Every structure is written in C-alpha cells, then in structure tokens.
Amino acid sequence: MFLINCPFCGERDQSEFSSGGEAHIVRPKQPTELSDDEWAEYLFMRKNIKGIQFERWNHVHGCRKWFNVVRDTSNDKILSVYKMGEKPPVNYK
Amino acid sequence: MLDILHPKISNINKNNIDINLSEEIIKINIRGKNKEFFTKIGKILSIILPSEPNTSSSNESYDVLWLSPDEWMIYFEENKNTNIFDQLYKDISSINLGSITDISSQLICINIKGENIFELLSSGSPFNFEKFKNNVGSSTQTLVNHIDVILHHKSKNNVNLFVRRSFSEHLYEWLVDSSNFI
DSSP states (O other): OOEEEETTTEEEEGGGOEEEEESOOOOOSOGGGSOHHHHHHHHTOOOOOSSEEEEEEEOTTTTOOEEEEEEETTTTEEEEEEETTSOOOGGGO | OOOSSSOOOOOEEETTEEEEEEOSEEEEEEEOOSHHHHHHHHHHHSSOOOOSTTOEEEOSSOEEEEEETTEEEEEEETTTOTTHHHHHIIIIITTTSSEEEEOTTTEEEEEEESTTHHHHHHTTOSSOOHHHHHSTTOEEEEEETTEEEEEEEEETTEEEEEEEHHHHHHHHHHHHHHGGGO
C-alpha cells in the first residue's frame, strides 16, 4: 500500500484510486490506414518496466478525476504527479 | 429482501455516538466550469461555491460541498425551498451552462454525532481524519467499510454522511456494530 497525492484532493491512500495503465499513448490519427499488427500494437501492447513508468490513475473513490503519475515500479515510490494535459516532467524521461 | 426505498435505519445511541437517519433532505448535484455558471449559481442560491478542495460553504438555507474542481453537491431540508431545483434547471441545465441533477433518491443522509465519531469512522476508512476533525465545514469523499461516502463536518463532532441508498442499511449496521468497540 502507498499514498498518492491527488492533484485535486491531496494525499490519499492507494485504495481510493484505480490504475488506468500506461500514460501518453497517442491514438493513431488514421486508424483505417493501419495494418492489423499496428492496430494491435496501439490497442494491446503495453510496457511492463521494472523502474520508472508513466501511468494514468483515477481517484475513483474521491473526486473521480484522471491524472498522471510517475512511479518507480521497483519500489512503488511516486516520483511525480501531474494533471491531464500537462507535460510530463523532463527529469524522468 | 432489501427494501432500497425504505432501508431499516433507526435512531440509535451507543457509546455516546448518536446515529440518526436524516430525511427528508434534498440533494442536488451541480457541474459547471465557466464564469457565467458561477455567477448564476451565486445569484440563485446566494452562496459562493467553494473552490478549495475538501471544503464546503453554507448559509441559512443551503450547504454546498466541494466534490471535484467542477462538481458540487447542494443539500437542504425538503421543506425549506421546494422549487430551487426547477429554478436551477431552468437557468443552468436547460441552456447548457452546466448540469443540474436531483440525486435525492440516490443518496441517504445519516447523521453521526458524538465525541468518538472520528475514531468510529477511522476504524473502517483509509482517510486520515486528523485535519478533517479539526476543521468544521470540511468535506470529503472517501471509503467507509469499503463503501463510497461523502462526509460533511457540519459542526463540532457532528458529521453528515451521504451514502448510496442501496448500501445504506449495510453501512448503518456496520456503524452500529463498530460503535460497540470504540
């Protein structure tokens, strides 16, 4: 269990949140022009990094807002939290 | 079988904790973002919507709770102003300035009073009540006994708990049972 600092409500327990998987996956502009493999790559393939990962989280039992989190998956340490639409912090790239 | 419309919630006192069903309370969910929306709400309700997270604002007629940056809940006793929903709907929802939804049937208000209420709530919640209990007027959305609730610190050691109607009886039974161990 760990604490997540919701950018709207403040620090809350992880049990109030729901993980939305990898962040910053851009939907292809012309899906009809993609091959099946390229579409499957966009739709299903996700990184599973041991280390720093950019993720989407939802404060599902609170304000119900989505936001982005930079998390070190090896120790569950939250390194940064930022709102949807904001640019990811450059020092973790 | 569970009677969702009339859950079995009776007024009870255990270990100096009063648990009461507060009915009839009208609850209205309001959503909006732009300046005109805030102006209209202010004029109709004579109240400024709280912009600071986890807070509320009140006047003699209404209590308004912050739910998210663009969402609030107004609640008041049914006999106080019966046509406020129609007025809000006409001036805001019908012209797409925001969204007004009557959620009176969705939520039930359980009032909890007593010195140990925060110990009672803490025993089944991941929320840290330290700041909440020292600030009258605080509001929050969290889990109590794994059930979504909205909490409003109405006055000292007096909390209004809003829970979905279908979960209310189960949560009430948990509150009564847990108050034995506080």
